[in-house]
Amino acid sequence: MRTVLVRSKELWSGVLFVTIGVVVVSMALKYPTGTPSRMGPGFFPLVLGCILALLGLIFLARAGVRPGNSLSGWNPIALVCVLGSVALFAALLEPLGLAMAAFVSVVLACAAGHERRWGQALALGVGLALFVVVLFVMLLKLQVGIVPSLWN
Amino acid sequence: MELIDHLILGFTVALSPQNLLYCFLGVTVGTLIGVLPGIGPLAGVAMLLPLTYVLAPTSAVIMLAGIFYGAQYGGSITSILVNMPGDASAVVTCIDGHAMARQGRAGPALAISAIGSFFAGCVATLAIMLLAPPLTTVALRFGPAEYFALMTVGLVMAISLAQGDQLKGCAMVVLGLVLGITGTDVQTGTLRYTFGIAKLGDGIDLVSVAIGLFGLSHIILNLEGATRRHLELAKIKSLMPSREEFSASARPIVRGTILGSILGVLPGGGAVLSSFASYTLEKRLARDPSRFGNGAIEGVAGPESANNAASQTSLVPLMTLGIPPNPVIALIGGALIVQGVIPGPEIISKQPDLFWGIVASMWIGNIMLLILNLPLVGIWVSLLRIPYQMLFPAIILFSCIGAYSVDNSTFAVWLCVVFGLLGYVLLKLEFEPGPLLLGFILGPMMEENLRRAMLLSHGDATVFVREPISLVLLLIALGLVIVMALPKARDKRKEVFSE
Numbered sequence: 001m002r003t004v005l006v007r008s009k010e011l012w013s014g015v016l017f018v019t020i021g022v023v024v025v026s027m028a029l030k031y032p033t034g035t036p037s038r039m040g041p042g043f044f045p046l047v048l049g050c051i052l053a054l055l056g057l058i059f060l061a062r063a064g065v066r067p068g069n070s071l072s073g074w075n076p077i078a079l080v081c082v083l084g085s086v087a088l089f090a091a092l093l094e095p096l097g098l099a100m101a102a103f104v105s106v107v108l109a110c111a112a113g114h115e116r117r118w119g120q121a122l123a124l125g126v127g128l129a130l131f132v133v134v135l136f137v138m139l140l141k142l143q144v145g146i147v148p149s150l151w152n
Numbered sequence: 153m154e155l156i157d158h159l160i161l162g163f164t165v166a167l168s169p170q171n172l173l174y175c176f177l178g179v180t181v182g183t184l185i186g187v188l189p190g191i192g193p194l195a196g197v198a199m200l201l202p203l204t205y206v207l208a209p210t211s212a213v214i215m216l217a218g219i220f221y222g223a224q225y226g227g228s229i230t231s232i233l234v235n236m237p238g239d240a241s242a243v244v245t246c247i248d249g250h251a252m253a254r255q256g257r258a259g260p261a262l263a264i265s266a267i268g269s270f271f272a273g274c275v276a277t278l279a280i281m282l283l284a285p286p287l288t289t290v291a292l293r294f295g296p297a298e299y300f301a302l303m304t305v306g307l308v309m310a311i312s313l314a315q316g317d318q319l320k321g322c323a324m325v326v327l328g329l330v331l332g333i334t335g336t337d338v339q340t341g342t343l344r345y346t347f348g349i350a351k352l353g354d355g356i357d358l359v360s361v362a363i364g365l366f367g368l369s370h371i372i373l374n375l376e377g378a379t380r381r382h383l384e385l386a387k388i389k390s391l392m393p394s395r396e397e398f399s400a401s402a403r404p405i406v407r408g409t410i411l412g413s414i415l416g417v418l419p420g421g422g423a424v425l426s427s428f429a430s431y432t433l434e435k436r437l438a439r440d441p442s443r444f445g446n447g448a449i450e451g452v453a454g455p456e457s458a459n460n461a462a463s464q465t466s467l468v469p470l471m472t473l474g475i476p477p478n479p480v481i482a483l484i485g486g487a488l489i490v491q492g493v494i495p496g497p498e499i500i501s502k503q504p505d506l507f508w509g510i511v512a513s514m515w516i517g518n519i520m521l522l523i524l525n526l527p528l529v530g531i532w533v534s535l536l537r538i539p540y541q542m543l544f545p546a547i548i549l550f551s552c553i554g555a556y557s558v559d560n561s562t563f564a565v566w567l568c569v570v571f572g573l574l575g576y577v578l579l580k581l582e583f584e585p586g587p588l589l590l591g592f593i594l595g596p597m598m599e600e601n602l603r604r605a606m607l608l609s610h611g612d613a614t615v616f617v618r619e620p621i622s623l624v625l626l627l628i629a630l631g632l633v634i635v636m637a638l639p640k641a642r643d644k645r646k647e648v649f650s651e
Contacts, residue, residue, distance in 0.1 A: 037611030064328035
């Protein structure tokens with residue numbers, strides 16, 4: 001029974017939304033609430049936060065009655081590689097320029113797949129990097145450096 | 153005849169070589185996005201938004217709208233041939249379309265869906281021409297209370313459409329509203345939910361949210377799925393439907409078109425609602441409902457016409473009320489704002505060339521799509537053979553560049569990471585991100601209209617039920633809530649979604 005509850009989607013939905021609701025409400029309380037005719041910036045979010053927390057409590061209660069579906073397993077490699085690929089692009093774009101950032105990001109993204117063929121990943125990285133440089137910078141005049149800014 | 157003058161103006165704009173080119177580019181890219189599994193129209197438009205910044209406003213919207221309705225066409229190819237819906241509105245097409253493909257009737261299914269979409273597109277274009285001008289006069293009578301009530305209807309509708317649990321849909325909408333109002337409060341200048349990050353003062357950008365929730369999170373989930381995906385492509389023998397298939401499809405196409413044109417205009421409605429509604433309607437009307445699910449051509453003809461009609465008429469609320477009824481239209485509205493055009497009732501009177509040019513371009517775009525989809529279907533089918541292994545890194549890269557180019561800042565790319573993670577967690581917990589996005593878009597508008605309405609009524613909340621239009625809208629919303637809560641409707645809903 002306990003293991004069922006720990007993996008229950010309802011339970012974690014409840015935890016998530018109670019947390020979000022509490023954060024939203026506690027921050028909304030710092031903004032002026034105002035009066036009904038002159039609502040302050042805190043009024044609307046305060047109401048929304050309460051609804052979120054309430055919904056979270058309902059999810060928790062339901063989890064107690066019937067835990068519902070269990071969470072399926074997750075694949076940390078896919079998660080880390082995909083989000084890491086985007087994060088690397090964000091981190092490298094300005095210092096290293098579009099070409100390098102695109103290459104690194106594509107190669108890391110490839111690692112998220114089921115087949116890890118490095119040759120293919122490198123080739124795809126080079127190809128896509130060239131493609132986006134030509135398309136976005138040369139044709140569409142996107143304002144971004146192509147090569148590391150130190151070179152200029 | 154005013155309508156004729158409008159048509160002539162529209163076609164003069166749409167037939168300029170430049171606009172023809174962007175229309176063609178739009179529908180081609182749209183078909184591509186629709187065909188490729190794992191990328192829907194929303195992530196596609198978000199990704200390609202930067203391509204339009206260098207264009208004139210009319211060309212930009214012509215291209216973006218082309219991507220949107222082109223994706224509806226393309227999506228049906230993938231649904232029928234490999235049983236993989238590109239987005240929620242294509243789910244229905246999979247049921248009978250793929251069943252037909254398994255029986256060796258993929259060709260007729262594709263042909264009927266393209267012909268139905270074409271017919272629907274033409275009628276919907278006409279519907280926009282007739283509907284939009286009178287709606288703008290209604291829109292001018294809308295006060296804050298009416299706007300608030302209208303958005304309430306839209307959000308309730310989005311919840312009722314969400315697959316699975318409606319309480320979860322409700323949670324998504326409310327979370328979306330909170331995310332939507334993040335940033336500087338317009339009336340007081342107070343910074344809300346910025347966590348001290350200066351960049352968040354301008355609010356969260358829709359493109360980052362769309363890419364994170366609809367692009368990245370789905371990629372992660374796809375990669376997490378079965379070890380390797382082998383697409384089983386159904387073979388196309390002959391495209392030509394038989395005479396029986398034609399006559400069986402005619403009425404469903406007409407009914408789907410009417411249904412879609414109406415439902416597309418409703419906020420929160422659009423393509424998904426109309427394809428489900430059309431499927432249910434056809435099944436109800438059929439002499440032998442048991443054929444549905446086993447390759448009934450009516451089940452392809454109706455929904456495919458309906459979703460295409462709806463995707464086109466969903467531009468109407470944006471152009472008349474300034475309210476985007478669905479997230480893709482919101483992105484198009486965002487593109488207009490970047491171009492310095494404020495979506496709303498004044499577009500038609502102040503920039504008739506923009507409005508009528510877009511409408512006329514849709515008709516032209518539909519002809520292009522018919523050619524792209526019928527004689528050239530083989531090209532798209534071969535694209536389905538590109539392995540996902542090579543596809544998803546490209547989608548990720550294009551998404552990053554799309555987010556960056558919104559205001560040339562890597563902050564938007566970081567936001568994509570955050571929303572990618574959020575989307576992943578939500579999908580894992582069986583929350584559907586669609587309603588969140590609608591809440592996100594409508595959040596700021598809803599709050600502003602609520603505050604204005606309450607200010608004008610001196611704090612008297614009964615203003616929402618004293619104004620007749622607002623009262624009617626709120627009653628509609630209430631009716632929807634009651635229907636959702638009824639046990640019978642719940643079972644019915646479960647039945648529809650389980651199909």
